[in-house]
Amino acid sequence: MEIIEQDKRKCPTHLSTGECKTRLLPVKDALDILSGKWKLQIILSLTFGKKRFKQIQREIPGLTPKMLSKELKDLEMNELASRHVYDTSPVTVEYELTTYGKTLKPLIGELHKWGSKHRKRIIGRK
Amino acid sequence: MEIIEQDKRKCPTHLSTGECKTRLLPVKDALDILSGKWKLQIILSLTFGKKRFKQIQREIPGLTPKMLSKELKDLEMNELASRHVYDTSPVTVEYELTTYGKTLKPLIGELHKWGSKHRKRIIGRK
DNA sequence: TATATCGGTATCTTTTTGGAAAGCGGTACC
DNA sequence: GGTACCGCTTTCCAAAAAGATACCGATATA
Numbered sequence: 001m002e003i004i005e006q007d008k009r010k011c012p013t014h015l016s017t018g019e020c021k022t023r024l025l026p027v028k029d030a031l032d033i034l035s036g037k038w039k040l041q042i043i044l045s046l047t048f049g050k051k052r053f054k055q056i057q058r059e060i061p062g063l064t065p066k067m068l069s070k071e072l073k074d075l076e077m078n079e080l081a082s083r084h085v086y087d088t089s090p091v092t093v094e095y096e097l098t099t100y101g102k103t104l105k106p107l108i109g110e111l112h113k114w115g116s117k118h119r120k121r122i123i124g125r126k
Numbered sequence: 127m128e129i130i131e132q133d134k135r136k137c138p139t140h141l142s143t144g145e146c147k148t149r150l151l152p153v154k155d156a157l158d159i160l161s162g163k164w165k166l167q168i169i170l171s172l173t174f175g176k177k178r179f180k181q182i183q184r185e186i187p188g189l190t191p192k193m194l195s196k197e198l199k200d201l202e203m204n205e206l207a208s209r210h211v212y213d214t215s216p217v218t219v220e221y222e223l224t225t226y227g228k229t230l231k232p233l234i235g236e237l238h239k240w241g242s243k244h245r246k247r248i249i250g251r252k
Numbered sequence: 253t254a255t256a257t258c259g260g261t262a263t264c265t266t267t268t269t270g271g272a273a274a275g276c277g278g279t280a281c282c
Numbered sequence: 283g284g285t286a287c288c289g290c291t292t293t294c295c296a297a298a299a300a301g302a303t304a305c306c307g308a309t310a311t312a
Contacts, residue, residue, distance in 0.1 A: 012167055012186045026241030027166055027234055033244070035161040037270070040153060053289055064271060069290060078248065089279045090288040100247075103240070108153055110236045114229070115152030118159070121226075122204065163300070179259050190301065191260060215309045216258040 030107065033078060038063055042071050043097070043104060046081060050096040080104065156233065159204060164189055168197050169223070169230060172207060176222040206230065 012020065034040060041060050045051060051059075057068055072095055075081035080101035086092040097104075160166060167186050171177060177185075183194055198221055201207035206227035212218040223230075 012171060013184070022242075023238070024166060024170065026239075026245050027160075027237045028241070029244055030237040030241035031157065031161050031166075034153075035157050040150060040157075044150065054287085062271090064273095065290060066272095066292085067270070070270095078244070085289095091278075093289060107236055107240045110233055111153045111156040112149070113152075114233045115154070115156035116148075118155055118204070119152050180257085188301090190303095192262090192302095193300065195260060196300095211259095217308080219259060 033074075033080070033104075034108070034111070036071070038067055038071050039074075040108075042068070042075070043080075043101075043108075046095060046097045046101070047105065050094045053093050053095070056095070075101070159200075159206070159230075160234070160237070162197070164193055164197050165200075166234075168194070168201070169206075169227075169234070172221060172223045172227070173231065176220045179219050179221070182221070201227070 015023065034043075038060065041063075042056060045056050045059050053065075053068065053072075057063055057065060072081060072083070076083055079098055081095050082098050084094045084096075086094070164186065167189075168182060171182050171185050179191075179194065179198075183189055183191060198207065198209070202209055205224055207221050208224050210220045210222075212220070
């Protein structure tokens with residue numbers, strides 16, 4: 001999921017390498033951040049404020065600690081969420097969206113708009 | 127990949143079922159249409175005009191007929207692309223984005239905008 | 253007759269992704 | 283001493299996505 005890895009993606013031959021990089025890769029970057037089984041729900045959960053690890057897990061049924069841990073690390077690596085450890089007992093760990101992470105909101109909003117129309121169109125057609 | 131299947135997705139408990147449906151599912155619908163290894167490249171290829179099957183395949187190195195066939199069917203099912211068969215020999219089959227399919231462009235544009243900034247941010251930080 | 257093209261399909265294998273279960277160090281509570 | 287909670291990690295496994303390869307009927311070309 002690292003951005004460097006993604007540079008290995010091949011480009012269509014009808015696009016010059018440079019064109020492909022600038023046209024395709026950024027879109028894939030954005031998609032990678034949002035797609036996957038849990039990412040969206042975790043981000044959505046964090047838009048309602050700081051959350052502790054177990055708290056997120058409880059809010060999202062079926063989410064295992066392994067997956068949550070992995071997704072939160074992804075979010076951290078991409079500077080979209082931050083992790084704060086408090087020296088209590090038992091230890092308290094809080095996650096929250098960074099200011100930067102909140103810039104995802106309008107993007108998700110656009111996906112939502114398109115997706116809603118699509119949903120109506122496809123469901124309405126049967 | 128069918129929209130009906132997606133209704134089986136579970137909702138976070140802190141959202142009522144209705145809220146979850148209207149908040150989350152449409153976003154997932156949009157993401158499903160764009161994510162995957164080849165979708166974006168195929169859509170991009172079609173934004174340059176009608177294309178024949180083999181033509182698309184040649185433009186996108188590594189793309190097997192099985193995957194191309196599957197993705198084109200997906201696009202058709204979602205009314206994003208149309209398929210035209212011409213009675214020539216050998217048979218000619220052309221695919222093109224529908225008018226509706228072209229509504230994806232601004233959405234992809236938004237993903238591109240966010241992704242470009244992200245790319246600069248993450249690459250620039252090393 | 254042999255070979256190639258088009259638009260695929262069918263079968264099998266590999267890779268990627270996600271899930272289930274257990275466990276760990278630290279603390280707290282009974 | 284036993285059990286429970288927090289925030290994870292580890293290991294092993296199943297399901298899903300994608301790749302490799304071969305093949306098909308119809309037609310054209312050498």
